[in-house]
Amino acid sequence: MKAIRFESAGPPEVMQLVDLDVGAPGPGEARVCHTAIGVNFIDTYHRSGLYPLPLPAGLGMEAAGVVEAVGEGVTHVAPGDRVVYFSGTTGAYATHRVLEARWLVKLPEGIADETAAALWLKACTVEFLVERCARVQAGNTVLVQAAAGGVGVLLCQWLKSSGATVIGTVGAPEKATIAKQAGCDHVLAYADVPTKVRDITGGTGVDVVIDGVGKSTFMASLDSLRRRGLHISYGNASGPIGAIDFGILAAKGSLFTTRPTLFDYYATPQDFAAGTKAVFAKIASGVLVPHIGQTFALADAVKCHKALEARQTMGSSLLIP
Numbered sequence: 651m652k653a654i655r656f657e658s659a660g661p662p663e664v665m666q667l668v669d670l671d672v673g674a675p676g677p678g679e680a681r682v683c684h685t686a687i688g689v690n691f692i693d694t695y696h697r698s699g700l701y702p703l704p705l706p707a708g709l710g711m712e713a714a715g716v717v718e719a720v721g722e723g724v725t726h727v728a729p730g731d732r733v734v735y736f737s738g739t740t741g742a743y744a745t746h747r748v749l750e751a752r753w754l755v756k757l758p759e760g761i762a763d764e765t766a767a768a769l770w771l772k773a774c775t776v777e778f779l780v781e782r783c784a785r786v787q788a789g790n791t792v793l794v795q796a797a798a799g800g801v802g803v804l805l806c807q808w809l810k811s812s813g814a815t816v817i818g819t820v821g822a823p824e825k826a827t828i829a830k831q832a833g834c835d836h837v838l839a840y841a842d843v844p845t846k847v848r849d850i851t852g853g854t855g856v857d858v859v860i861d862g863v864g865k866s867t868f869m870a871s872l873d874s875l876r877r878r879g880l881h882i883s884y885g886n887a888s889g890p891i892g893a894i895d896f897g898i899l900a901a902k903g904s905l906f907t908t909r910p911t912l913f914d915y916y917a918t919p920q921d922f923a924a925g926t927k928a929v930f931a932k933i934a935s936g937v938l939v940p941h942i943g944q945t946f947a948l949a950d951a952v953k954c955h956k957a958l959e960a961r962q963t964m965g966s967s968l969l970i971p
Contacts, residue, residue, distance in 0.1 A: 651671070651744055651746040652669060652971070653744035654668075654710070654948065657706040659699030659702065665743075665951050674721075675724075676748075678721060678722070679720070680717050680719065680749065680754055681720075682733060682735075682746065682747050682754070684715040685714055686713065686714045686763045686764045687767060688710070688713060688767040688771055690711060690772065690800070691887055692885075696740055710741060710742030710743035710744070711742055712737070714732070714734040714764070714766040716730065717730065717731045721751070726754075727751060727754050727756060731756050732756065733756055734767065735770070736753065736770055736912070755926055758930070758934075765940055769966070773932070773933070774912060776804045777925050777929050777932075778925060779882060779884060783882055786814050786858060788812060788814065789815075791815040791858075793817045793861075795818075795859065798818070799887075800940075802818065802862065803828060803832040803966075804940070807932075808938065809833065815835050816833055817834065817856065819837075820838075820839065821961055828964055832941070848874075855876035855903075856874055856879060857880070859872075860882045862887055864883065864886035864887055864891055865890060872899075875905055877903035877904060878903065878905065879905055879906070882910065884911075887961070940966050941965030944957070944964070944967050946967065946968070948971045951969060
């Protein structure tokens with residue numbers, strides 16, 4: 651098998667394409683031949699050392715492919731099944747992977763491998779953010795920072811289907827069209843966001859901000875909220891927010907803030923089953939449609955990460971083995 655590995659944390663250039671033995675699946679495991687690999691911003695955190703990994707390490711948390719073999723005790727998937735997964739361990743940047751079979755979900759006939767790889771981890775993230783973290787209701791107004799990104803597009807789609815008014819921010823004019831198509835009622839450039847949000851909401855502010863940008867948008871996100879509004883920080887694309895004086899939440903209107911992670915919301919079999927069922931329902935109904943903005947060969951992972959960190963990508967990115 652071919653796989654991306656890195657021996658020390660650092661810039662994209664630390665990634666190398668190497669040859670590794672695939673291995674046979676043990677009890678509770680399966681071996682998958684990847685057909686499409688999802689790229690997520692958290693991959694750059696792992697590579698850079700922001701989220702440290704034991705080294706040397708692989709990268710990538712989601713992919714679609716075909717089951718080649720299963721270990722003892724695995725019954726919900728079989729060789730030949732098309733599957734998609736996200737996993738709590740890295741290693742998806744590879745042509746093949748042996749992993750815990752509990753993460754594998756069979757793909758319905760109508761969902762292509764590329765669609766699944768572009769959607770899965772992001773869509774499950776969106777599900778928990780909207781439905782179980784923010785608990786968005788029809789009539790709520792929600793600000794989505796980076797609305798044209800891989801998660802941002804799906805957030806806008808899901809929020810619009812829930813009856814929310816969606817305000818999205820974008821970093822370039824060409825990204826505004828993507829955000830609009832995804833369901834944004836209002837699309838803003840990053841400059842002076844709170845003032846524009848207050849104008850849109852009649853001075854009130856939004857009920858919820860869902861922010862994957864981090865440090866550079868933190869204050870603007872807080873200043874865009876209504877009294878007792880909810881700030882959800884799910885990513886650090888511009889860097890970690892850092893230390894916070896909680897008094898700022900009182901000063902800005904008794905605000906709430908949270909820093910959730912996917913695996914705390916998909917921690918039990920019940921959570922996993924309910925969340926993935928909701929995601930498949932949104933895909934089947936046509937609500938969730940990925941915007942695959944760019945694809946890269948697995949060997950071009952360095953180029954992919956450079957584009958991602960420079961915020962030159964639109965929608966979802968894929969690596970193709």
